Amino acid sequence: MTLPSIHSYRPRRLLLSWVGLAAVAAVMVPAVSPLPAWSGILIFLPAHLTLLWAQLSPSCRWLGPVVDKVPGFVASDQLWLTLDDGPDPDETPAVLEVLDRHGAKATFFVIGTRASAHPELIREIRRRGHQVANHSATHPQGLFWALPRPAVARELDGGAQALREALGDDDGAQPPPLFRSPVGMTPISLPTLLAERGWLRIGWSARGLDGVARPDLDAVERRLVAGARPGAILALHEGRGHAPELLGRLLPRLQAAGLACAVPDASSLGADSGRR
Ligand SMILES: [Zn+2]
Structure with missing residues (x-):
């Protein structure tokens, strides 16, 4: 796996150096000049x-790299379908049925507390040939960006631990080295903590903006279809009551466009070098 060294990651170095210099200047300039404090x-x-x-x-990606496409899928007919915020006892079984009906494979980025509450769903997701991955222990979506380093570490490790426990003795019970941040936020310490664990931050190339109650499913479908192409990463949500219906609309359209939903091998996902 291509793991970028976070210490040599130029955008992060530049940004944090600038913030440090600005902090020093903010204190020093008023102290040595007639300017007010x-x-x-x-x-x-x-x-x-x-x-x-x-x-x-x-x-x-100024603070750290993020995977927002699947390089190995770009020259194929495949894209990566991802579902966040489950498992959900009211929705996940129906989601699995729709995926099966269309021969689609997906990655479920699940929340640790929900995985612990419904380990049977985690095992069922795996049994049907899908992947389960870490979407934090408690999904602190309002505050994640501002959490101090020990709290971010607890979210990472607590999510992974909940997955390991839910998977139990299943074959290959280790969760994949992937992490999707709550609402895609980046606490300053996150890239360093991920690099220390050898994990990749997984973003998306298209999202439906369906993480709210009662979204406009026509608009959600339009956004996802517009972003569907080989190598794309589509981000959808469970737990709002619409995932089975949305997938029932989306998957036939992807099939009609000649696109297949597949799960990439984690070892093939290199984050970019931060050039943008
Ligand atoms: Zn989420």
Whole structure:
């Protein structure tokens, strides 16, 4: 697996150096000049806002790399279908039926507490030939970006532990070295913690924006179909009541376009080198 060294990851180095220099300047400039103390806030503000953008914007890779396509699928007819926030006892069984009906394979990025509450669903997902992967222990979606390093580590390791326990004695019970961040957020410590564990941060190339109650399914379907191409990563949600219906609409359209939903080998997913 291609694991980028986070210490030599240039966008992160540049951003954190700038934030550090801006913090020093915000203190020093008012101290050694006639400027009032509050001018330090203005000096620090641009760096602070840039850092905030890097933490909150799912597609931003200034703090660390993110996998947003499947290189090995680009020259094929395959894409990667991913479902977040399960398992859900009211939805997951129906989701599995729809996937089976269309011969589609998917990765379920599940929440640790839900995996612990429904280990039988985790094993059933695996039994049907799909993949289960880590989407944090508790999915702290409002605060994840701002959590201190020990709390982020607990979310990573707690999610993995819940998966291991739910999988029990299944063959290959180790979860794959993949992590999807709640709402795609990037706490400053996340890329370092992932690199230490040898895990990849998995993003998406198209999402339906269906992580809300009662989304407009026509619009969700349109967004996903527009982003469906070989190598794409599609992100959908479970637990809002619409996943089976959405998949029932989407999968025939993907099939009609000659696209197959498959799960890539984790070892084939190299994150990029941070050039954008
Ligand atoms: Zn989520």
